[in-house]
Amino acid sequence: MLTINTDTILAQIQAALEKNDVNSALKVLEDLRTPDQAEVFYELEDDEKIALLPHLDPSVSADILEELEDEEVAELVSQLDSDSAVRILDEMDPDEAADFLGDVSREQAENYLAQMENPQEVRPLMIHADDSAGGLMTSEFIALRTRMRAGDAINVLRTYKPDSEEIYYLFVVDSEDVLSGVIGLRDLIISDPDVILGEIMDPQVVSVNAGTDQEECARIIAKYDLLALPVVDSSRRLIGVITVDDVIDVLEEETTEDFQRLGGAEPLDQSYLNTGTWMIAKKRIGWLLLLFLTGSLTGTVMRMFEAELAAVVALAYFIPLLIGTGGNAGSQTTSTIIRALAVGDMDVSDGLVSLWHELRVGLILGLGMSGFAFIRAITWGTTPQLAFAVAFSIIAIVIWANASGAVLPLLAARLKIDPTVVSGPVMSTLVDATGLFIYFTIAKSVIGV
Amino acid sequence: MLTINTDTILAQIQAALEKNDVNSALKVLEDLRTPDQAEVFYELEDDEKIALLPHLDPSVSADILEELEDEEVAELVSQLDSDSAVRILDEMDPDEAADFLGDVSREQAENYLAQMENPQEVRPLMIHADDSAGGLMTSEFIALRTRMRAGDAINVLRTYKPDSEEIYYLFVVDSEDVLSGVIGLRDLIISDPDVILGEIMDPQVVSVNAGTDQEECARIIAKYDLLALPVVDSSRRLIGVITVDDVIDVLEEETTEDFQRLGGAEPLDQSYLNTGTWMIAKKRIGWLLLLFLTGSLTGTVMRMFEAELAAVVALAYFIPLLIGTGGNAGSQTTSTIIRALAVGDMDVSDGLVSLWHELRVGLILGLGMSGFAFIRAITWGTTPQLAFAVAFSIIAIVIWANASGAVLPLLAARLKIDPTVVSGPVMSTLVDATGLFIYFTIAKSVIGV
Numbered sequence: 001m002l003t004i005n006t007d008t009i010l011a012q013i014q015a016a017l018e019k020n021d022v023n024s025a026l027k028v029l030e031d032l033r034t035p036d037q038a039e040v041f042y043e044l045e046d047d048e049k050i051a052l053l054p055h056l057d058p059s060v061s062a063d064i065l066e067e068l069e070d071e072e073v074a075e076l077v078s079q080l081d082s083d084s085a086v087r088i089l090d091e092m093d094p095d096e097a098a099d100f101l102g103d104v105s106r107e108q109a110e111n112y113l114a115q116m117e118n119p120q121e122v123r124p125l126m127i128h129a130d131d132s133a134g135g136l137m138t139s140e141f142i143a144l145r146t147r148m149r150a151g152d153a154i155n156v157l158r159t160y161k162p163d164s165e166e167i168y169y170l171f172v173v174d175s176e177d178v179l180s181g182v183i184g185l186r187d188l189i190i191s192d193p194d195v196i197l198g199e200i201m202d203p204q205v206v207s208v209n210a211g212t213d214q215e216e217c218a219r220i221i222a223k224y225d226l227l228a229l230p231v232v233d234s235s236r237r238l239i240g241v242i243t244v245d246d247v248i249d250v251l252e253e254e255t256t257e258d259f260q261r262l263g264g265a266e267p268l269d270q271s272y273l274n275t276g277t278w279m280i281a282k283k284r285i286g287w288l289l290l291l292f293l294t295g296s297l298t299g300t301v302m303r304m305f306e307a308e309l310a311a312v313v314a315l316a317y318f319i320p321l322l323i324g325t326g327g328n329a330g331s332q333t334t335s336t337i338i339r340a341l342a343v344g345d346m347d348v349s350d351g352l353v354s355l356w357h358e359l360r361v362g363l364i365l366g367l368g369m370s371g372f373a374f375i376r377a378i379t380w381g382t383t384p385q386l387a388f389a390v391a392f393s394i395i396a397i398v399i400w401a402n403a404s405g406a407v408l409p410l411l412a413a414r415l416k417i418d419p420t421v422v423s424g425p426v427m428s429t430l431v432d433a434t435g436l437f438i439y440f441t442i443a444k445s446v447i448g449v
Numbered sequence: 450m451l452t453i454n455t456d457t458i459l460a461q462i463q464a465a466l467e468k469n470d471v472n473s474a475l476k477v478l479e480d481l482r483t484p485d486q487a488e489v490f491y492e493l494e495d496d497e498k499i500a501l502l503p504h505l506d507p508s509v510s511a512d513i514l515e516e517l518e519d520e521e522v523a524e525l526v527s528q529l530d531s532d533s534a535v536r537i538l539d540e541m542d543p544d545e546a547a548d549f550l551g552d553v554s555r556e557q558a559e560n561y562l563a564q565m566e567n568p569q570e571v572r573p574l575m576i577h578a579d580d581s582a583g584g585l586m587t588s589e590f591i592a593l594r595t596r597m598r599a600g601d602a603i604n605v606l607r608t609y610k611p612d613s614e615e616i617y618y619l620f621v622v623d624s625e626d627v628l629s630g631v632i633g634l635r636d637l638i639i640s641d642p643d644v645i646l647g648e649i650m651d652p653q654v655v656s657v658n659a660g661t662d663q664e665e666c667a668r669i670i671a672k673y674d675l676l677a678l679p680v681v682d683s684s685r686r687l688i689g690v691i692t693v694d695d696v697i698d699v700l701e702e703e704t705t706e707d708f709q710r711l712g713g714a715e716p717l718d719q720s721y722l723n724t725g726t727w728m729i730a731k732k733r734i735g736w737l738l739l740l741f742l743t744g745s746l747t748g749t750v751m752r753m754f755e756a757e758l759a760a761v762v763a764l765a766y767f768i769p770l771l772i773g774t775g776g777n778a779g780s781q782t783t784s785t786i787i788r789a790l791a792v793g794d795m796d797v798s799d800g801l802v803s804l805w806h807e808l809r810v811g812l813i814l815g816l817g818m819s820g821f822a823f824i825r826a827i828t829w830g831t832t833p834q835l836a837f838a839v840a841f842s843i844i845a846i847v848i849w850a851n852a853s854g855a856v857l858p859l860l861a862a863r864l865k866i867d868p869t870v871v872s873g874p875v876m877s878t879l880v881d882a883t884g885l886f887i888y889f890t891i892a893k894s895v896i897g898v
Binding site: 033035157158161168185186189190204221222223224227244245247248249252255256258259262263264265268271272278280281284285287288289291293295296298299302303306309310313316317318319321323324325327328329331332333334335336337338340343345346350353354357361364365368369372373376380423425428429433436 | 653670671676693697705709711726730736744745758766768781787788794799806810817872878
């Protein structure tokens with residue numbers, strides 16, 4: 001493929017900027033394709049970005065900014081003079097411009113809107129949440145009429161020359177703007193020019209409402225292999241279109257958030273290397289502290305069994321191993337269940353099925369591990385009674401961890417909480433205190449201390 | 450949107466099948482759209498699937514099977530008579546048929562190929578790995594010639610009536626079949642019919658080789674917002690096309706695998722509820738056992754400090770809490786770094802940057818946690834010395850966990866190992882033994898036992 005060497009190009013631009021030769025720097029950047037421009041631009045220092053932005057063609061600036069993250073765009077544009085900012089906003093896709101205007105103060109947004117050429121394209125998009133269909137859709141689309149002839153429709157396309165991403169699915173509306181069907185560009189072309197669209201369109205068109213969550217939109221596009229998904233208002237009037245490239249970005253973004261939540265942290269708003277130390281710490285401290293406080297239950301449990309611990313210090317040797325194994329088993333279960341929920345392989349109503357599934361898996365894993373645990377304990381020179389207690393404990397703890405891992409994400413989902421909150425760290429922490437209780441109780445009755 | 454009630458439709462089909470009324474069952478299924486057919490079919494019992502498959506129109510069967518998972522398709526088709534199987538295979542997309550034939554025995558595959566109508570479309574695809582561009586691409590595509598006129602190209606499309614997913618990007622090859630450019634259907638339509646394609650095509654076409662990893666293909670399609678990506682051989686001859694809908698499936702599949710690996714388990718080959726107890730246990734036991742064996746180092750560390758533990762039993766109370774917090778901090782870090790690597794926000798060369806980042810984040814988090822740890826220890830009635838030891842330990846352990854979490858995924862990537870192996874459970878286990886060592890060493894010097 002035709003790849004570019006980002007580092008070489010970056011060096012060229014930075015060398016030119018150091019000599020205050022903005023024009024040469026612009027030339028290098030403008031010769032690239034848009035995604036590459038964005039990639040190179042992203043790597044520049046903030047002051048270099050600000051030096052280039054007002055001198056780029058506003059449409060190029062708009063294309064580049066659309067590829068960057070919302071927070072960064074807001075920060076960059078706020079440093080431009082109002083004139084340059086407005087010229088760039090005019091060139092942005094309405095949905096991207098609306099996203100940006102939602103990220104700055106209300107007065108600032110109104111100030112920009114007052115100077116923009118077509119504020120009426122952007123304003124209606126600003127009422128929708130960023131992560132809803134309304135926030136994701138563009139209002140730049142072509143709607144054809146049911147009574148239009150195929151040949152005339154092609155002429156409309158020739159006249160308006162819409163962007164390529166808007167043309168492959170042509171949505172057809174009736175005289176009330178109600179979404180009535182869809183026709184692929186291919187079908188339009190191979191049709192008799194005199195036939196009316198109402199006859200050749202597919203009336204079974206899948207659509208969403210402006211309030212539909214963006215993940216749900218992504219799932220629908222993936223399921224039906226769509227290139228575009230129409231968005232309708234409560235009267236089924238067509239108000240926007242979501243394209244497949246936006247959905248791929250949504251999938252990537254949601255996966256990134258899920259990864260961070262599964263690791264037991266709040267998702268970062270920007271890319272990792274661009275996020276400051278304090279912000280990262282802020283996104284992590286909450287969970288870390290909550291888990292610490294929950295985890296301090298382990299101390300309470302251990303003090304309940306103070307006498308046994310003092311009598312048999314060897315009991316302590318197995319603590320990290322047993323609760324660690326429980327945490328691992330719980331983490332294995334919960335990450336599988338969370339994903340099965342996310343891709344629709346199962347739903348909340350499958351709770352009993354998955355619980356039964358995991359109880360059996362836990363029994364198999366626990367039995368398997370107990371053999372190793374017994375041998376490990378014996379080779380450490382512990383008494384057979386303690387070795388038996390450890391082996392029994394691992395069976396009970398793994399079953400318990402698997403059962404909790406199966407139930408908790410579903411419980412979260414039922415309570416309308418994102419199931420990814422039941423992360424590995426949450427599972428480990430929950431199994432820590434309960435696992436200790438199981439271990440000491442079993443040890444007490446087996447050893448009889 | 451027009452949704453279907455899967456449960457109602459499933460009940461209708463199952464009721465019909467119970468009365469041996471295969472035709473009514475077929476009728477219900479055939480009235481649905483393909484993705485819905487697949488969804489309903491997926492929920493049927495195995496014997497019900499086998500009862501329906503041979504009676505469905507082979508093209509409907511093919512469409513449904515293409516939506517199911519490879520392993521399930523292989524199992525279902527192997528239960529059909531050879532004739533029905535071959536008729537369905539003939540109707541499948543060549544890339545899906547090749548995937549299927551790669552999942553059955555070599556003799557079985559040759560047997561099917563011998564009876565198929567167009568084995569030459571499928572056979573070349575079988576040499577590519579399932580997870581490479583070659584395995585993902587379809588060989589059903591239309592290549593136009595550079596010297597062809599726009600008007601003639603449209604006539605070619607009218608004649609061949611290609612599937613909609615093959616038509617939106619038209620790839621242009623020279624007389625040697627070398628990929629020379631791409632032209633969107635939109636640009637073709639709005640062009641003067643007499644102009645030759647070589648003049649209106651975009652010669653800057655992004656392509657991949659057959660061996661390119663499917664995740665890389667997905668990244669390229671996402672970056673350049675493509676609807677289709679051409680696959681070329683070593684002489685840049687066009688051999689296939691990957692479409693965006695395949696890539697969405699790849700992204701979903703890879704994310705599912707990542708989730709399971711991050712939870713510390715091998716990915717399942719099928720959906721969760723369809724995977725048997727033994728198979729789930731098998732996918733988990735390896736990691737669980739490896740982590741158990743590594744985790745048993747904790748016992749070794751504790752026996753090194755046997756005398757101190759016997760002298761101050763209260764030392765043990767803080768073990769789960771300290772190593773748990775270290776594991777959580779490590780898990781937070783590693784999941785962020787793994788994702789930053791996956792989306793290209795950072796690469797292996799950023800190792801020192803991320804290490805420095807995480808050392809500082811670890812210091813902030815450690816200092817923050819140490820206050821709480823001190824108070825918690827004091828309120829449990831431990832001595833001020835032990836409370837200080839716990840507070841110092843948590844700083845050291847969190848910094849250590851963050852540093853390891855920053856370095857290990859990059860180390861894995863450098864060794865060409867999937868960074869997701871550095872899962873939360875792996876981090877917790879590694880921090881367990883080392884964290885204990887840090888804790889006991891600090892405690893020994895502070896308390897002076």
